[in-house]
Amino acid sequence: MENLWNDEDAAAFDNDLEMRVYTSRLLGNNPNLVMHGGGNTSVKSTVNGEDILYVKGSGWDLETIEPAGFAPVKMSTLLSMAQQDHLSDTDMVAQQRQAMINPEAPNPSVEAILHAVIPFKFVDHTHADALVTISNTPNGKTILQKIYGDRVLFVPYVMPGFILAKAVYEQTKDLDWSQYDGMVLEHHGLFTFSDSAKTAYDKMIELAGLAENYLLENTQLPNPLPSEGVTESYLSKLTSAVAQIKCPEAPETILAMVNPFSIAKALAQRDLSVLKQASVLTPDHIIRTKQKPLILSGDEALIDEELQAYITAYQRYFDQYQTGETCLNPAPNYVIIQGEGSLAFGKTEKEVSIIQDINNHTFEAILRAQDLGGYVPLSDAELFEMEYWELEQAKLKKS
Ligand SMILES: [Zn+2]
Missing domain, CATH: 3.40.225.10 (Class II aldolase/adducin N-terminal domain)
Known part of the structure; x- marks a missing residue:
């Protein structure tokens, strides 16, 4: 999988949000990673002394995202939401909106709490085709474990949103995140994270690339035969x-x-x-x-x-x-x-x-x-x- 990072381009961006836009677009550029509004990214920053998560706004596309496409939400609110036992999706959205420091910004991604829970500055999430393809097979987890070894954390499938954020929060409460390069959400996608935008992106390309190589080596696409065509x-x-x-x-x-x-x-x-x-x-x-x-x-x-x-x-x-x-x-x-x-x-x-x-x-x-x-x-x-x-x-x- 091609790594599109360019030092010269990247040098033009000197704040957290601009850098976030840059690598989000690199991810969005590859339809084998995300398509049509899929995936989401975030960066943790500080505004007037307050910790803020800038997370992709709902309805924005990573390929064309701009700074205005990120919702700035107070980290303290997101982290306290992760500790609640139950939260309806409607309440989650309402509480997140109240915790936004710019009311004009779009609604935060449904994965905002999950992004907040991951203790790194840059968090990248894609639906990498190759990884999900392998995950959606009878021995998917075993194959992925063979590909990644101990480098990634596995999260069994639960539906996106609060339930997923909560599951990850519980699973990782006592865990040292720094021993992992990524997190596989079974039947869903991949997360990578780092305090550096480049490293989070590099890891995404590397991990998704490993799954892609496995598929290319172990599977084949059949060529279609000629057919009459429908009238x-x-x-x-x-x-x-x-x-x-x-x-x-x-x-x-x-x-x-x-x-x-x-x-x-x-x-x-x-x-x-x-x-x-x-x-x-x-x-x-x-x-x-x-x-x-x-x-x-x-x-x-x-x-x-x-x-x-x-x-x-x-x-x-x-x-x-x-x-x-x-x-x-x-x-x-x-x-x-x-x-x-x-x-x-x-x-x-x-x-x-x-x-x-x-x-x-x-x-x-x-x-x-x-x-x-x-x-x-x-x-x-x-x-x-x-x-x-x-x-x-x-x-x-x-x-
Ligand atoms: Zn997703």
Whole structure:
């Protein structure tokens, strides 16, 4: 994995926040680390004698972040929040907002408390594809332990936000952080940290790179075979059927985009049992892609029936796990057509292309995972918890 640090560029930044912006953008530059608002970074600084955490604001993208994209929150408040036994996400957001020294700044990232708990000046967090790919396999943890040895701390999967911050706080209360180069959040991503911006970044590139090298040495991507392709009539029937469910009041506003990348075809040509493993690579993708795709046989006569079965299954999933939430629209955000490829749906070109970008990274992960025993995504219960999380829903409304 390429390290983009440049001494000359870095020399131009002389305060904590500028340096934070610089390496955040370096991370954001690599879609194999973070995509479309994923990941977050922070720096601990002092303002008028008070310890402040500048943490990525919700809704900002690391690739294009500016100083204004960081929320300045009082460290003392964040650390005392980590000690609370219970805290609802709504209360967490409200308390964090009250502890901000600039009320104009964006809402802090949902991982703000976790960043505060890590006792280093610069904290970097990504959803490194290679690491999450390995984590999402049956022996993921064993493989990662082999790759990293004792260099990283492992945190079993819990949902992001207060619960995760709390879990890390409890797990690390009596721990010497300086013996670790990073922290692996299983099925989620990677943290690195240092008092130097460069070292935190270097460690991220090194650790993510080790996982990437392992995948390149131990897995292979299949080349897709030529196929007939789906007909115009198939595409128009599919698009109109999905659009009717997704937006019954104005189905003509729904756009569909055929995935032109060979990775989509390579996945679609695998056995149905592999396609059925398709699900989110890292939890926050769920707001873009939904938990699972609709898998189609490619037979035009079966489109309505297959779509109806997907909606019924979605409704069943909602009924099984709901605790009073309102059911989201049950239409798929993307489909995989067996033997052919994939299609994404949305209201704007931007929305559709984001889904497709995320799809392509996920498809590669699923294909590579096959050489490591298969792809094991989060359970339905964990997916539901994430899909119906009020803070994720808030993020979506904002963007
Ligand atoms: Zn994350």
